[in-house]
Amino acid sequence: MITLQHRTIAHFDLDCFFVSVECLHDKSLKGKPLLIGGQSDRGVVSACSYEARKFGIHSAMPMKTALRLCPHAIVRSGDMEQYSYFSREVTEAISESAPLYEKASIDEFYLDLTGMDKFFGSLKWTTELRQKIMRKTRLPISFGLASNKMVSKVATNEAKPNGQMEIAFGNEKIFLAPMPVEKLPMVGRETSAQLRRRGVETVQTLSEIPIGLLEAWMGKNGIALWNRANGIDESPVVPYHEQKSISTEHTFPTDTIDLQFIHRELVRMTEKIGFELRQQNKLTGCITVKIRYSDFETVTKQMTIAYTACDHVLLEKVKSLFHKLYDRRLLIRLIGIRFSQLVQGNYQINLFDDTQEMIALYQAIDSIKDQFGSQYLVRAAHVNHEHRPEAVNPYLPKGVGTFKKRYPGR
Known part of the structure; x- marks a missing residue:
């Protein structure tokens, strides 16, 4: 049986991914402070080049603030279609070679290369895969090779830009020791501030604190911190399957041809699983719509899309698929929607042309759904005035149930 200490894990990360794709299409952007994001006064930075970071710019910063820090920065709105295309190209290259990847x-x-040293060196194999990806995509990519996921990720960050690094088994603590605590994954601004107030500035100092004391300070997070500081991470590489999906379907009580009613159902169902998508912090790259007619014939149609979790984008695609699919003009018995090709990611990265207000709106919607239930906040497009949410739940705040009046067009 292979023990955890013998694992070999590679972590690959595309350097400044969105920026690199933009530079690939326009070579004049290389070496310049480049910002990807909304270009309006209320837009936000989705990504920025290393040159822009030197001015203190970072992702999620208001575009207005970023341009104040670097007035000569170049701004691009972003192209999620292109980013999704290159992401799939890299995935394909890895899937053709790696025995197990996430x-x-x-x-x-993340790639689990455990046992491959019996046949050839893991470093040599990983280096060749990196070169294959760069030849195929012409994009810079870095990797770290270590005995677990956490150390390999830190190694990748140290190898950037466009580099590689191997941390030999047994050298995990030596590698991490001199680093500031902020270099550890999951150590954010608040945790860092707590540690520094107690005089903990380096990973080595953190690793020497008794685990019981860290637990007393921070609860379960203290135990996790101690493990990271000591180079311990037993989390597995979770096999990636394109088949992973989120779906919903509805069988009507009576077969129908009422398109207005069907459209309301499409909106309701899309919002329902769109919310689930964001709850799981995932993006979808493929939409499938299913129709079952009254004679039980079932037809489906799917569309590969730019990775997203935004309802207004998903709704447009779902409706387009339905109209392409519904060509028999027969009574419909059932409709279904499935989101597949799921990847981890925050839906904000798709809001290149949207504002802070739009991002805040999505966050507010999801917060209300968390509190009262997803069925109690819906688009006006599918509100049945005879069954308004307030009538179902009298404890809802007045006005919860529709946001079309306040945010027209959304």
């Missing part, structure tokens, strides 16, 4: 996000992958 697609952690649109631009990040």
